[in-house]
Amino acid sequence: MASLHSQPTASIQVSKSLGEEAASFTSISPIRLVLTAIGVLFSCLVVPFWISHTLLWPRINYIEKEYHKLVPLTWDILRGSSDILNFLKTSNLFHRRAPLLATWFNYKCYFVQGTANIRTTFQNKSLSTFFFQGIFTHRVFLLPKEDLALFWIEEDADSSHQPTKHGAQEVRNDFGARGTQHIENLLAGEGTKRFNPRFDEHLATNVASLDSPDDGWEEYPDLKTVLDIAINRSFIDTLCGPRLLSVNPTFLEDWRCVHDNITLIFLGVPRFLFPRLIGARDRCLHAIQEWTEWATSNFHPDSIAEDGSDPYWGHEFFRERTAMYIEVDKFSFKSIAAHNLGLLWGGTANPTPAAFWAVWEICRDPELLRLVREEATDCLLPSSRDALKFDMEKLLRKPVLQAVFAETLRLRVHGIIPRKTPQEGVNVRGSIIPKHTLFFINSTTQHMDPNVWCTGTAKDHPPEEFWPGRFLLEEKTSKGNFVYSISGKSGAWVPFGGGSHMCPGRFLARRIITGCMAHFVTRYDCEFLSEKAASGTLGMSLKTFGLGTLHPSEKVPFRIKVRDIWNNNV
Numbered sequence: 001m002a003s004l005h006s007q008p009t010a011s012i013q014v015s016k017s018l019g020e021e022a023a024s025f026t027s028i029s030p031i032r033l034v035l036t037a038i039g040v041l042f043s044c045l046v047v048p049f050w051i052s053h054t055l056l057w058p059r060i061n062y063i064e065k066e067y068h069k070l071v072p073l074t075w076d077i078l079r080g081s082s083d084i085l086n087f088l089k090t091s092n093l094f095h096r097r098a099p100l101l102a103t104w105f106n107y108k109c110y111f112v113q114g115t116a117n118i119r120t121t122f123q124n125k126s127l128s129t130f131f132f133q134g135i136f137t138h139r140v141f142l143l144p145k146e147d148l149a150l151f152w153i154e155e156d157a158d159s160s161h162q163p164t165k166h167g168a169q170e171v172r173n174d175f176g177a178r179g180t181q182h183i184e185n186l187l188a189g190e191g192t193k194r195f196n197p198r199f200d201e202h203l204a205t206n207v208a209s210l211d212s213p214d215d216g217w218e219e220y221p222d223l224k225t226v227l228d229i230a231i232n233r234s235f236i237d238t239l240c241g242p243r244l245l246s247v248n249p250t251f252l253e254d255w256r257c258v259h260d261n262i263t264l265i266f267l268g269v270p271r272f273l274f275p276r277l278i279g280a281r282d283r284c285l286h287a288i289q290e291w292t293e294w295a296t297s298n299f300h301p302d303s304i305a306e307d308g309s310d311p312y313w314g315h316e317f318f319r320e321r322t323a324m325y326i327e328v329d330k331f332s333f334k335s336i337a338a339h340n341l342g343l344l345w346g347g348t349a350n351p352t353p354a355a356f357w358a359v360w361e362i363c364r365d366p367e368l369l370r371l372v373r374e375e376a377t378d379c380l381l382p383s384s385r386d387a388l389k390f391d392m393e394k395l396l397r398k399p400v401l402q403a404v405f406a407e408t409l410r411l412r413v414h415g416i417i418p419r420k421t422p423q424e425g426v427n428v429r430g431s432i433i434p435k436h437t438l439f440f441i442n443s444t445t446q447h448m449d450p451n452v453w454c455t456g457t458a459k460d461h462p463p464e465e466f467w468p469g470r471f472l473l474e475e476k477t478s479k480g481n482f483v484y485s486i487s488g489k490s491g492a493w494v495p496f497g498g499g500s501h502m503c504p505g506r507f508l509a510r511r512i513i514t515g516c517m518a519h520f521v522t523r524y525d526c527e528f529l530s531e532k533a534a535s536g537t538l539g540m541s542l543k544t545f546g547l548g549t550l551h552p553s554e555k556v557p558f559r560i561k562v563r564d565i566w567n568n569n570v
């Protein structure tokens with residue numbers, strides 16, 4: 001009963017207090033009213049404006065002293081996101097002398113642009129990329145988080161030029177400098193003597209495996225897939241021996257899936273949305289880890305052959321690299337597998353689409369095809385039906401092949417090259433980028449600059465046209481003879497980055513792509529079976545934008561027929 005009584009009392013009190021509020025509202029003072037209105041206005045207009053301004057309108061200013069202009073980027077970003085390549089090529093933002101500063105909340109990053117600025121910047125030896133390699137290997141190849149700490153130590157050392165960063169007793173942990181030196185030895189030093197001939201042989205055999213059984217026309221659904229498989233198989237068999245691929249028959253297919261969608265993996269797409277992709281990445285990692293553990297436990301030094309190879313590791317490269325990584329504190333086989341798969345990605349992700357573009361351009365231009373065949377045939381050694389053999393050193397010096405290689409990378413490589421400034425910041429010809437700050441160099445603007453690429457004999461060839469003549473100079477003494485030349489293009493042709501972190505695989509890349517062009521066009525006549533590929537209107541996919549060579553936007557079905565080269569004393 002008591003509770004029944006208390007309820008009406010409470011409701012009377014409530015209505016009373018509401019009545020008081022209503023009374024006080026009607027008697028509100030004008031000042032309070034104005035203040036309330038300002039508050040409402042502020043929350044309705046200013047806050048959303050501030051949020052949209054900060055979130056959606058990243059700001060850009062040039063850090064040049066005499067020119068300091070804020071440009072709201074909304075329009076440019078809308079335009080840019082719909083056609084990023086054209087945006088980077090044409091937007092005024094990227095054609096000024098001073099570096100750009102992009103601000104988003106408190107986050108700042110810089111873009112260094114202009115040929116002279118880029119040249120100067122690359123000369124600076126204190127710039128590091130270890131942060132990017134660490135994060136990339138962590139996100140894409142699942143390098144354990146705790147191992148990232150070692151990357152940060154490497155990064156500090158990289159920018160301060162200390163010979164060892166972990167203390168004199170711990171040189172073993174200095175995997176950054178030791179790894180780089182080891183890679184350079186494989187790709188540009190002594191290691192090439194044992195890598196190159198074997199790679200050349202594998203590539204010749206893998207290209208020849210496309211022959212039709214009856215010597216007639218053989219159709220294939222996609223040129224890039226076919227070249228991917230030939231190059232990836234050659235690279236992996238040479239570097240890892242035959243076991244990796246024979247025990248893991250789906251590896252090449254999985255690896256191509258990872259290549260094509262690497263940006264999605266980097267962005268961290270969830271497994272439930274992309275089960276095929278994440279599964280492919282996991283299988284590749286598992287295969288590498290299993291092979292690394294198997295080779296480590298079965299290898300015996302007595303099994304090393306005269307040429308440095310052995311039946312477990314194949315080439316000496318991963319044998320030595322794994323031994324070096326096992327010494328690093330905390331590195332498990334999972335870490336080593338992440339590092340090793342990252343290296344395989346570096347070696348195959350860019351050359352494969354580049355080889356596709358080069359072969360496609362040659363096969364659709366009869367005059368270029370004639371010139372390339374002439375050069376390649378001049379380098380042909382006595383060959384067997386199963387595989388052609390070229391004098392590779394001579395082939396790599398041929399002017400048209402070199403020009404096709406350089407022009408293919410100019411047109412198809414669209415990289416965003418990252419760097420981090422050291423303790424003292426960086427002076428880019430008068431503009432200061434502060435300490436420990438990220439900045440980027442984009443290759444697209446450089447590769448598409450008409451002031452560099454459309455002058456002299458190239459004046460009638462717009463930057464988006466494939467025209468190898470940009471890299472050929474007519475010899476003064478003998479008219480009609482051309483030499484390859486890239487002089488005057490430093491800072492403008494940057495497919496391999498530059499400075500102390502310039503791609504160490506650039507010589508091998510040239511070998512892979514040139515070898516692929518020579519083998520394919522010497523061995524086969526080729527016809528494209530899709531309208532776009534045949535008419536030269538094939539587009540580029542932006543799936544790998546920022547990471548290097550772009551892929552074609554669609555499959556390119558084709559047919560090939562073995563040429564009658566065997567009756568010409570080959």
Ligand code: HEM
Pocket residue numbers: 129180183187343346347348350351354409413415417418495496497498499500501502503504505506508509548549
């Ligand atoms: C068309 C082929 C290739 C292109 C376009 C390419 C492009 C690049 C670029 C832009 C960089 C960053 C350079 C910089 O930061 O200044 C790089 C780094 C690297 N590339 Fe390549 N690359 C190619 C082929 C290769 C090959 C065949 C290998 C062999 C394994 C390789 C191994 C590496 C490695 C290990 C690095 C890291 C170097 C460092 O940070 O010190 N690349 N590549």
